Structure formats: structure tokens, C-alpha cells
Amino acid sequence: LVVRRIPDLRPPKDQGQGQGTLFDIWRFHAFFTTTDPDDLDTVAADKTHRQHAIVEQVHADLKNSALAHLPSNSFSANAAWLVCAVMAFNVTRAAGTLTADPKLTKATTGTLRRTIVSVPARIACSARRLTLHLPTDWPWETAWNNLFDSTFGRNQSIIT
Template identity: 50%
Template sequence: MQQSLRRVKRLGQAPAGQEGLFETYRYHCFITNSTLTTVEADRTHRHHAVIEQVIAELKDRPLAHLPSGKFTANQAWLSIAVMAFNLSRATAHAAGMARARIPTIRKRLISLPGRIAHRARRLVLHLPEARPWQHQWTRLWNTATSPPPATAS
């Protein structure tokens, strides 16, 4: 049994211009039966936490309806939920919001109040003016509609 202690510097404790006399830290203790070093055990734990967050986000909405009475329905629902999750994460990455969670992605990029109009045989997307996340949505639009970058041969 291995016991380890990890020290993390606290950020954002004092207002700007009023730094403390000494730095404060948070301490995290963990106990494991693995033979990993403290750094490797912490890295493994953090990777596991990312996976747990993905599962929690899937359970929050799409997987809340499982299980149904039919195995094939559960299989189809799970496949669709995972595809939607992956598309949402890819959308957030293209918009420059790689660390955003699914509710944030849904609020800022997907649930967009806008309308489509026809002008001179072209579709025009009308979006609200001065949205707080306009830069991210514009970056997503430019990434999705521009040709792929040229690769060196």
C-alpha cells in the first residue's frame, strides 16, 4: 500500500495588487496499491477523472433513457448518443472551446437563435448582433466552410 501527497498552488486567492505574504497550497492525499510513482499515479487518476466526466455527461441527457425493454433499441440509442457526443466535442474543438462541457457547447454553439432567408438564390443565415460567443461561432463557421489546409507532400 502506497500513500502519496500532492501539493497544488492555490490561484486567484488575493485581489490584484494585494498579493499574500506567502503562497498557499491545497493538499491532495491518495492511497493506492499500485507500484506507480506519485507522479504516474496522479496522471492515471486524472485520466480516469476525464473518462468519468464523459460518462457523467452522457448519463445526464442521452443515456438517462436507458435501459428500454429491447436490446436493439438500447444499442441504437447508445450508438446515436456517442455519435452526437463526438460531433459536439469536434464542434467545440473547431470553435476553439476544446475544454467546454456539453451543456456549454449546447448553449453557446448549438442552440442558436437565428433564421435562414433566401436572397438572390442563396441561403443567408441571419444571426443576432453582438452575441457574447460570436467569435467562437464565427471560428466554427470558418473552419467548417473553408477548404482543408494544404499538406506538404
């Protein structure tokens, strides 16, 4: 049994009183491991467990998007769907990273679809240059422009 102590960063409910807390508040997270202590010490087991938690978040994200709609009872069709879902997940994550927006770098697939994939815009080509026409006062304009510039290069020719 490994128990990790985590500081509780949630703000107290009585912030308006003007008096801070008397003691620091901690949350405790416990997990079991069957690894031999000679092979893996407590710190290494905690690090391995945290990596497992990251993988679980990826699984949850995939289940909330493409894996929620597996097409058939055919193993081959589902295997192909899984490959396409993972490729789309990786491309979406890369696009979120290329926006250089800290909120979108760690956002879920659903958030990335709503903010940078479903864009009410149009792309125009003039004088071998791409121009993106976004709506006025669109909140994700900077992030989308960063993604567009890093992917296509706004001043590069589209015909080689």
C-alpha cells in the first residue's frame, strides 16, 4: 500500500472572512502495488502509478470520442476503426499543441473539436497565398492563427 499526500489547492469556502486556515489541508491518494520492494522502491512505484494515470486519461478521452461508436461486431472493422481513432487523436493533440495556447495544449478531444476543428471560417486562395477569413471577435482566433501559421506558413507559396 502506497499513500501519497497531496496539498488541497481548492480555495476554502469562507474566503470572505479574511482569516486564513490554521492548518494546511491535505488530500490522500492510496494505491496498491504487487511489485517486490527490492525491484521498485516507493518513489519509483509512485512515478509508475502516475504514468498509468496519464494513460487512463487517454483511454477515457478515446472512449468519449471515436471509441464510443465502434461500427460493428466484426473484429477487422473495429480494429480498423481503432487505428483511425488513434491517428485522429494524435493529430488532434498535435494541433492543440501547435496553437501554443496553454488551455488547448492539455484540453480534451471534445474541447479541441469545439474550438479549433469546428471553425466557422473560410479559406481563400489569392496570388498563391492562403487567407483565412474568421468571424469577428471569435475567442479562439489567436490560437487558430498560430495553428494555421505553423502548419501552412501564411507567407509561403502553396504551389511549388
